[in-house]
Amino acid sequence: MTNEPEWDSIVIGGGLAGLTSGAYLAMAGKSVLLLEQQAGPGGCCMAYTANGRTVPAAAHLVNDPDLINGILRELGAKEIVFTPLDPAFEVTGPCPGKSLIVTSDSEVFEKSARELVPGVPLEHVHMGLGRLIELSRQIHHETRTLPLESPELMSFFKRLILGLSMQRKLKGSMEYGRMPVQQILSSLFPGDEMQCLRAALRSVVPVHGARALDLLQLLGNVVENNIFYPDGGVESLIETLTRCFQAHGGGVRTVAKVTSVDVSGGAVTGVTLAGDISIHADQVSSTSI
Ligand SMILES: Cc1cc2nc3c(=O)[nH]c(=O)nc-3n(C[C@H](O)[C@H](O)[C@H](O)COP(=O)(O)OP(=O)(O)OC[C@H]3O[C@@H](n4cnc5c(N)ncnc54)[C@H](O)[C@@H]3O)c2cc1C
Structure with missing residues (x-):
C-alpha cells in the first residue's frame, strides 16, 4: 500500500452540505471523492x-429559493422551480375534528x-x-441580519465584531434560543382551557427539546411568506x-462509512x-463526524 495522496480532497457525507462543498471544490479543479455511508447521497x-427500516426524507420545504438557485447558477447547474406554500401547515390531531x-x-x-x-x-x-x-416577525428580521459568510472563514477581527454585535442585533434570538418552547406557549396561552392550542402549536416543531426560537423562526417564515416547495x-x-x-469530475462512493480521519505529523493524510x-x-x- 502506498501513502501517496489519491485525491486532493475527500468529503465525508453526501448530504446537502457535502454535495455543495464537493461541487465547489471539483469546480475549482480539485480531484474530489465524496464518501457516503448510505446507499445513495442525500x-x-x-x-x-x-x-432494516426505511425512513422517509426529513426535509420537505425550503426558505430563500433565490439563495439556492444562486448557488446552482454559480455551480453551472440547472435551476429548480419553487412553489410558494401558504398555508404552510394544517395541524390536525390534538383536538379531534379541529385543525x-x-x-x-x-x-x-x-x-x-x-x-x-x-x-x-x-x-x-x-x-x-x-x-x-x-x-416571529422580529426573529425573522433578526435572522436576516446574520452574514451568509461562514464564521470559520472570517478574519479574527471580523469574527470579534460579529460576536459583539450579535448581543445587540440578535437580542430576541438569544433570549428565545434558551427558552423551552413550552415556556413561551404557556406564557402566551395560559390555563387548562388553552391546552389544545398549545399542543397544536407545539407540534409545529415536533423535535424533542425544541426551543421557543425554533417555533418563532418557523412561524416567522410562514408570516413573511418565505416557505417554498x-x-x-x-430529492430533486x-x-x-x-x-x-x-x-465537474467529482467521484461518489456509496456504502462507504468513514471510521476515522487519519493524521500524521499534525497533518491530515486521508480516511479509513x-x-x-x-x-x-x-x-x-x-x-458529519
Ligand atoms: C426531521 C427534520 C426535518 C427537517 N425539515 C427541513 C425542512 O423542511 N426544510 C429545511 O430547509 N431543512 C429541514 N431540515 C434540516 C435539513 O434537512 C438539514 O439542515 C440538511 O439536510 C443537513 O444537510 P447536511 O449535509 O449538513 O447533513 P445530512 O443531511 O445529515 O447529511 C450528512 C450525510 O453524511 C453521511 N454520513 C454521516 N456519517 C458518515 C460517515 N462516518 N461516513 C460516511 N458518511 C457519513 C450521512 O449518511 C448523511 O448522508 C430538517 C431536518 C430534520 C432532522
Whole structure:
C-alpha cells in the first residue's frame, strides 16, 4: 500500500452540505471523492434505511429559493422551480375534528386557533396569537441580519465584531434560543382551557427539546411568506447537486462509512473506511463526524 495522496480532497457525507462543498471544490479543479455511508447521497433530504427500516426524507420545504438557485447558477447547474406554500401547515390531531391552519393570513390563522379553544374569551386568543406573530416577525428580521459568510472563514477581527454585535442585533434570538418552547406557549396561552392550542402549536416543531426560537423562526417564515416547495421535492435538489458534482469530475462512493480521519505529523493524510480500507488525500472535510 502506498501513502501517496489519491485525491486532493475527500468529503465525508453526501448530504446537502457535502454535495455543495464537493461541487465547489471539483469546480475549482480539485480531484474530489465524496464518501457516503448510505446507499445513495442525500442525507436528511432522501429516504434512507437503518436497522432494516426505511425512513422517509426529513426535509420537505425550503426558505430563500433565490439563495439556492444562486448557488446552482454559480455551480453551472440547472435551476429548480419553487412553489410558494401558504398555508404552510394544517395541524390536525390534538383536538379531534379541529385543525390549526398555520398561514400568513392572520385572520384565518386566528379563526382556526379560536375554534380549537371555544370556551376561551376571543380577546385572549387574539392577544396571545398577536404577540406570537409579532415575535416571529422580529426573529425573522433578526435572522436576516446574520452574514451568509461562514464564521470559520472570517478574519479574527471580523469574527470579534460579529460576536459583539450579535448581543445587540440578535437580542430576541438569544433570549428565545434558551427558552423551552413550552415556556413561551404557556406564557402566551395560559390555563387548562388553552391546552389544545398549545399542543397544536407545539407540534409545529415536533423535535424533542425544541426551543421557543425554533417555533418563532418557523412561524416567522410562514408570516413573511418565505416557505417554498421545490418541484420534484427536496430529492430533486439532491439529484441536481449530485449530477453537478459528477459533471465537474467529482467521484461518489456509496456504502462507504468513514471510521476515522487519519493524521500524521499534525497533518491530515486521508480516511479509513469500515473494513480497514485507507484512502489518502491532502484534505478532508466533513459536516458529519
Ligand atoms: C426531521 C427534520 C426535518 C427537517 N425539515 C427541513 C425542512 O423542511 N426544510 C429545511 O430547509 N431543512 C429541514 N431540515 C434540516 C435539513 O434537512 C438539514 O439542515 C440538511 O439536510 C443537513 O444537510 P447536511 O449535509 O449538513 O447533513 P445530512 O443531511 O445529515 O447529511 C450528512 C450525510 O453524511 C453521511 N454520513 C454521516 N456519517 C458518515 C460517515 N462516518 N461516513 C460516511 N458518511 C457519513 C450521512 O449518511 C448523511 O448522508 C430538517 C431536518 C430534520 C432532522
